[in-house]
Amino acid sequence: MIGPADLEARAYAAAQLAACGIVLTEAERAAIEVTDFGLSRLRETGLQLLVYVNTDRYCAKELVLYPGQTCPEHRHPPFDGTPGKEETFRCRRGLVHLHIGGKEIVLGPGEQCTIPPDTLHGFRAGPEGAVVSEFSSTSRDDLDVFTDPAVRRVDTLS
Protein backbone atom coordinates (compact mmCIF):
# COMPACT_ATOMS: atom_id res chain seq x y z
CA MET A 1 0.00 0.00 0.00
CA ILE A 2 1.51 3.29 -1.15
CA GLY A 3 0.96 6.19 1.19
CA PRO A 4 1.69 9.92 0.74
CA ALA A 5 4.82 9.63 2.92
CA ASP A 6 6.25 7.06 0.51
CA LEU A 7 5.62 9.22 -2.54
CA GLU A 8 7.09 12.18 -0.68
CA ALA A 9 10.19 10.05 0.06
CA ARG A 10 10.57 9.22 -3.61
CA ALA A 11 10.29 12.91 -4.52
CA TYR A 12 12.79 13.81 -1.80
CA ALA A 13 15.27 11.25 -3.15
CA ALA A 14 14.88 12.53 -6.72
CA ALA A 15 15.46 16.10 -5.53
CA GLN A 16 18.55 15.13 -3.52
CA LEU A 17 20.02 13.29 -6.51
CA ALA A 18 19.29 16.29 -8.73
CA ALA A 19 21.03 18.51 -6.17
CA CYS A 20 24.10 16.29 -6.63
CA GLY A 21 23.98 16.94 -10.37
CA ILE A 22 22.81 13.38 -11.05
CA VAL A 23 20.55 13.20 -14.11
CA LEU A 24 17.83 10.53 -14.08
CA THR A 25 15.42 9.42 -16.76
CA GLU A 26 11.68 9.72 -16.10
CA ALA A 27 11.51 5.92 -15.75
CA GLU A 28 14.31 5.95 -13.17
CA ARG A 29 12.60 8.65 -11.08
CA ALA A 30 9.51 6.45 -11.03
CA ALA A 31 11.61 3.41 -10.07
CA ILE A 32 13.15 4.91 -6.91
CA GLU A 33 12.53 2.38 -4.14
CA VAL A 34 11.47 3.33 -0.63
CA THR A 35 11.62 1.02 2.37
CA ASP A 36 10.69 1.59 5.99
CA PHE A 37 12.08 -1.85 6.91
CA GLY A 38 8.63 -2.86 8.13
CA LEU A 39 8.79 -0.52 11.16
CA SER A 40 6.39 2.21 9.91
CA ARG A 41 8.73 5.00 11.05
CA LEU A 42 10.15 5.86 7.64
CA ARG A 43 11.81 9.17 8.55
CA GLU A 44 13.70 7.49 11.41
CA THR A 45 14.41 4.05 9.96
CA GLY A 46 14.28 3.75 6.23
CA LEU A 47 16.04 4.15 2.95
CA GLN A 48 15.43 5.50 -0.54
CA LEU A 49 17.41 3.90 -3.35
CA LEU A 50 17.83 3.71 -7.08
CA VAL A 51 19.44 0.66 -8.71
CA TYR A 52 21.30 1.60 -11.92
CA VAL A 53 22.38 -1.93 -12.77
CA ASN A 54 22.51 -5.31 -11.04
CA THR A 55 24.02 -8.12 -13.11
CA ASP A 56 25.18 -11.54 -11.94
CA ARG A 57 28.63 -9.93 -11.43
CA TYR A 58 28.25 -6.35 -10.16
CA CYS A 59 25.77 -3.74 -9.00
CA ALA A 60 25.58 0.05 -8.74
CA LYS A 61 23.00 2.07 -6.79
CA GLU A 62 22.39 5.48 -5.29
CA LEU A 63 21.22 5.57 -1.67
CA VAL A 64 19.41 8.62 -0.31
CA LEU A 65 18.68 9.26 3.37
CA TYR A 66 16.60 11.84 5.21
CA PRO A 67 18.36 13.81 7.95
CA GLY A 68 19.11 11.36 10.76
CA GLN A 69 17.49 8.46 8.90
CA THR A 70 18.99 5.05 9.74
CA CYS A 71 19.52 1.88 7.75
CA PRO A 72 19.53 -0.77 10.51
CA GLU A 73 22.40 -3.17 11.16
CA HIS A 74 22.58 -6.09 8.75
CA ARG A 75 24.95 -8.36 6.86
CA HIS A 76 25.03 -9.81 3.36
CA PRO A 77 25.44 -13.58 3.75
CA PRO A 78 27.12 -15.99 1.29
CA PHE A 79 24.94 -17.27 -1.59
CA ASP A 80 25.35 -19.28 -4.79
CA GLY A 81 28.92 -20.21 -3.90
CA THR A 82 29.96 -16.55 -3.41
CA PRO A 83 31.14 -15.07 -0.08
CA GLY A 84 28.19 -12.64 -0.08
CA LYS A 85 27.88 -9.06 -1.25
CA GLU A 86 30.97 -6.87 -0.93
CA GLU A 87 30.17 -3.17 -1.22
CA THR A 88 31.82 0.24 -1.42
CA PHE A 89 29.98 3.28 -0.07
CA ARG A 90 31.03 6.61 -1.55
CA CYS A 91 29.47 9.69 0.06
CA ARG A 92 28.30 12.29 -2.47
CA ARG A 93 26.42 14.78 -0.27
CA GLY A 94 25.87 15.29 3.45
CA LEU A 95 27.44 12.99 6.01
CA VAL A 96 26.99 9.28 6.57
CA HIS A 97 27.84 7.61 9.89
CA LEU A 98 28.83 4.05 9.05
CA HIS A 99 28.89 1.54 11.90
CA ILE A 100 31.00 -1.50 11.20
CA GLY A 101 32.81 -3.92 13.49
CA GLY A 102 32.03 -1.87 16.60
CA LYS A 103 33.54 1.27 15.06
CA GLU A 104 31.97 4.40 13.61
CA ILE A 105 33.38 5.85 10.41
CA VAL A 106 32.05 9.22 9.25
CA LEU A 107 32.14 9.76 5.50
CA GLY A 108 31.81 13.21 3.94
CA PRO A 109 31.53 14.04 0.23
CA GLY A 110 34.29 12.34 -1.78
CA GLU A 111 35.08 9.83 0.98
CA GLN A 112 34.46 6.12 0.66
CA CYS A 113 34.71 2.84 2.54
CA THR A 114 34.53 -0.82 1.43
CA ILE A 115 32.54 -3.27 3.56
CA PRO A 116 33.66 -6.92 3.35
CA PRO A 117 31.04 -9.62 2.66
CA ASP A 118 29.02 -11.09 5.54
CA THR A 119 30.08 -8.28 7.91
CA LEU A 120 27.59 -6.56 10.22
CA HIS A 121 27.10 -2.87 9.38
CA GLY A 122 24.51 -0.14 9.57
CA PHE A 123 24.46 3.56 8.72
CA ARG A 124 22.77 6.82 9.56
CA ALA A 125 22.67 10.15 7.76
CA GLY A 126 23.91 13.35 9.36
CA PRO A 127 21.68 16.41 10.01
CA GLU A 128 21.49 17.36 6.33
CA GLY A 129 20.61 13.88 5.03
CA ALA A 130 22.95 12.04 2.70
CA VAL A 131 23.45 10.77 -0.82
CA VAL A 132 25.72 7.72 -1.10
CA SER A 133 26.80 5.85 -4.24
CA GLU A 134 27.09 2.12 -3.69
CA PHE A 135 29.34 0.00 -5.92
CA SER A 136 29.23 -3.72 -5.19
CA SER A 137 29.18 -7.31 -6.28
CA THR A 138 25.74 -8.69 -7.18
CA SER A 139 23.00 -7.41 -4.86
CA ARG A 140 20.43 -9.75 -3.33
CA ASP A 141 18.52 -7.55 -0.89
CA ASP A 142 16.13 -10.44 -0.20
CA LEU A 143 18.96 -12.34 1.51
CA ASP A 144 19.99 -9.54 3.92
CA VAL A 145 20.16 -10.67 7.55
CA PHE A 146 19.13 -7.95 10.04
CA THR A 147 20.22 -7.95 13.67
CA ASP A 148 16.79 -6.78 14.88
CA PRO A 149 14.33 -9.59 14.12
CA ALA A 150 11.53 -7.02 13.66
CA VAL A 151 13.31 -5.53 10.65
CA ARG A 152 12.43 -6.70 7.15
CA ARG A 153 13.51 -5.28 3.80
CA VAL A 154 10.06 -4.43 2.46
CA ASP A 155 9.55 -2.17 -0.51
CA THR A 156 6.84 0.26 0.59
CA LEU A 157 6.27 1.52 -2.95
CA SER A 158 5.73 -1.68 -4.91
Add this chain to the structure above:
Amino acid sequence: MIGPADLEARAYAAAQLAACGIVLTEAERAAIEVTDFGLSRLRETGLQLLVYVNTDRYCAKELVLYPGQTCPEHRHPPFDGTPGKEETFRCRRGLVHLHIGGKEIVLGPGEQCTIPPDTLHGFRAGPEGAVVSEFSSTSRDDLDVFTDPAVRRVDTLS
Protein backbone atom coordinates in the same frame (compact mmCIF):
# COMPACT_ATOMS: atom_id res chain seq x y z
CA MET B 1 57.42 11.45 -19.31
CA ILE B 2 54.76 13.89 -18.16
CA GLY B 3 54.17 16.77 -20.53
CA PRO B 4 52.06 19.93 -20.08
CA ALA B 5 49.28 18.43 -22.26
CA ASP B 6 48.95 15.52 -19.84
CA LEU B 7 48.69 17.78 -16.79
CA GLU B 8 46.20 19.92 -18.66
CA ALA B 9 44.16 16.78 -19.41
CA ARG B 10 44.13 15.88 -15.72
CA ALA B 11 42.98 19.40 -14.82
CA TYR B 12 40.31 19.26 -17.55
CA ALA B 13 39.01 15.95 -16.18
CA ALA B 14 38.88 17.30 -12.62
CA ALA B 15 36.97 20.37 -13.82
CA GLN B 16 34.49 18.27 -15.83
CA LEU B 17 33.85 16.02 -12.82
CA ALA B 18 33.37 19.09 -10.61
CA ALA B 19 30.90 20.46 -13.19
CA CYS B 20 28.91 17.23 -12.73
CA GLY B 21 28.76 17.89 -8.98
CA ILE B 22 31.22 15.06 -8.28
CA VAL B 23 33.36 15.79 -5.22
CA LEU B 24 36.90 14.37 -5.24
CA THR B 25 39.55 14.27 -2.54
CA GLU B 26 42.88 15.98 -3.21
CA ALA B 27 44.51 12.55 -3.55
CA GLU B 28 41.91 11.50 -6.12
CA ARG B 29 42.43 14.61 -8.22
CA ALA B 30 46.15 13.78 -8.29
CA ALA B 31 45.39 10.15 -9.22
CA ILE B 32 43.39 10.93 -12.39
CA GLU B 33 44.93 8.81 -15.14
CA VAL B 34 45.55 10.09 -18.66
CA THR B 35 46.30 7.87 -21.65
CA ASP B 36 46.96 8.74 -25.29
CA PHE B 37 46.98 5.03 -26.18
CA GLY B 38 50.55 5.41 -27.40
CA LEU B 39 49.52 7.49 -30.44
CA SER B 40 50.69 10.93 -29.20
CA ARG B 41 47.45 12.62 -30.34
CA LEU B 42 45.80 12.88 -26.94
CA ARG B 43 43.01 15.29 -27.86
CA GLU B 44 41.91 13.00 -30.71
CA THR B 45 42.57 9.56 -29.26
CA GLY B 46 42.80 9.35 -25.52
CA LEU B 47 41.02 9.06 -22.23
CA GLN B 48 41.07 10.56 -18.76
CA LEU B 49 39.85 8.34 -15.94
CA LEU B 50 39.53 8.01 -12.19
CA VAL B 51 39.22 4.60 -10.55
CA TYR B 52 37.13 4.77 -7.34
CA VAL B 53 37.50 1.10 -6.48
CA ASN B 54 38.67 -2.07 -8.19
CA THR B 55 38.37 -5.23 -6.09
CA ASP B 56 38.60 -8.84 -7.24
CA ARG B 57 34.80 -8.70 -7.74
CA TYR B 58 33.77 -5.26 -9.05
CA CYS B 59 35.06 -1.90 -10.22
CA ALA B 60 33.78 1.68 -10.51
CA LYS B 61 35.39 4.51 -12.47
CA GLU B 62 34.64 7.89 -13.98
CA LEU B 63 35.69 8.41 -17.61
CA VAL B 64 36.18 11.92 -19.00
CA LEU B 65 36.62 12.77 -22.68
CA TYR B 66 37.56 15.94 -24.54
CA PRO B 67 35.15 17.06 -27.29
CA GLY B 68 35.42 14.49 -30.10
CA GLN B 69 38.03 12.45 -28.21
CA THR B 70 37.94 8.72 -29.03
CA CYS B 71 38.69 5.60 -27.02
CA PRO B 72 39.69 3.14 -29.75
CA GLU B 73 37.96 -0.17 -30.40
CA HIS B 74 38.92 -2.93 -27.97
CA ARG B 75 37.61 -5.92 -26.07
CA HIS B 76 38.09 -7.28 -22.55
CA PRO B 77 39.15 -10.93 -22.91
CA PRO B 78 38.53 -13.76 -20.44
CA PHE B 79 41.03 -14.10 -17.56
CA ASP B 80 41.42 -16.11 -14.36
CA GLY B 81 38.48 -18.34 -15.24
CA THR B 82 36.11 -15.35 -15.73
CA PRO B 83 34.45 -14.47 -19.06
CA GLY B 84 36.26 -11.09 -19.10
CA LYS B 85 35.17 -7.66 -17.94
CA GLU B 86 31.47 -6.83 -18.27
CA GLU B 87 30.79 -3.09 -18.01
CA THR B 88 27.96 -0.59 -17.83
CA PHE B 89 28.49 2.93 -19.19
CA ARG B 90 26.23 5.60 -17.73
CA CYS B 91 26.49 9.03 -19.34
CA ARG B 92 26.58 11.89 -16.84
CA ARG B 93 27.35 14.91 -19.05
CA GLY B 94 27.64 15.58 -22.78
CA LEU B 95 27.09 12.82 -25.33
CA VAL B 96 28.94 9.57 -25.86
CA HIS B 97 28.78 7.69 -29.17
CA LEU B 98 29.25 4.03 -28.32
CA HIS B 99 30.17 1.66 -31.15
CA ILE B 100 29.37 -1.95 -30.41
CA GLY B 101 28.63 -4.90 -32.69
CA GLY B 102 28.56 -2.72 -35.82
CA LYS B 103 25.97 -0.37 -34.29
CA GLU B 104 26.22 3.12 -32.86
CA ILE B 105 24.36 3.93 -29.66
CA VAL B 106 24.29 7.56 -28.54
CA LEU B 107 24.02 8.05 -24.79
CA GLY B 108 22.99 11.37 -23.26
CA PRO B 109 22.92 12.28 -19.54
CA GLY B 110 21.02 9.65 -17.53
CA GLU B 111 21.26 7.03 -20.28
CA GLN B 112 23.26 3.82 -19.93
CA CYS B 113 24.29 0.67 -21.79
CA THR B 114 25.85 -2.62 -20.66
CA ILE B 115 28.65 -4.14 -22.77
CA PRO B 116 29.01 -7.93 -22.54
CA PRO B 117 32.46 -9.42 -21.84
CA ASP B 118 34.91 -10.02 -24.71
CA THR B 119 32.83 -7.84 -27.11
CA LEU B 120 34.48 -5.29 -29.42
CA HIS B 121 33.51 -1.71 -28.61
CA GLY B 122 34.85 1.83 -28.83
CA PHE B 123 33.47 5.24 -27.98
CA ARG B 124 33.78 8.89 -28.84
CA ALA B 125 32.59 12.03 -27.08
CA GLY B 126 30.21 14.51 -28.70
CA PRO B 127 31.11 18.18 -29.35
CA GLU B 128 30.93 19.15 -25.67
CA GLY B 129 33.06 16.29 -24.37
CA ALA B 130 31.60 13.70 -22.01
CA VAL B 131 31.62 12.34 -18.49
CA VAL B 132 30.72 8.66 -18.19
CA SER B 133 30.42 6.53 -15.04
CA GLU B 134 31.59 2.98 -15.57
CA PHE B 135 30.33 0.16 -13.32
CA SER B 136 31.87 -3.24 -14.04
CA SER B 137 33.28 -6.52 -12.93
CA THR B 138 36.99 -6.46 -12.01
CA SER B 139 39.04 -4.23 -14.35
CA ARG B 140 42.31 -5.42 -15.86
CA ASP B 141 43.24 -2.67 -18.33
CA ASP B 142 46.55 -4.41 -19.00
CA LEU B 143 44.67 -7.27 -20.69
CA ASP B 144 42.64 -5.10 -23.12
CA VAL B 145 42.93 -6.23 -26.75
CA PHE B 146 42.82 -3.34 -29.25
CA THR B 147 41.80 -3.78 -32.89
CA ASP B 148 44.52 -1.38 -34.11
CA PRO B 149 47.89 -3.03 -33.31
CA ALA B 150 49.48 0.43 -32.88
CA VAL B 151 47.25 1.13 -29.88
CA ARG B 152 48.52 0.43 -26.37
CA ARG B 153 46.97 1.31 -23.03
CA VAL B 154 49.82 3.44 -21.70
CA ASP B 155 49.43 5.73 -18.76
CA THR B 156 50.99 9.02 -19.85
CA LEU B 157 51.04 10.43 -16.35
CA SER B 158 52.77 7.73 -14.35
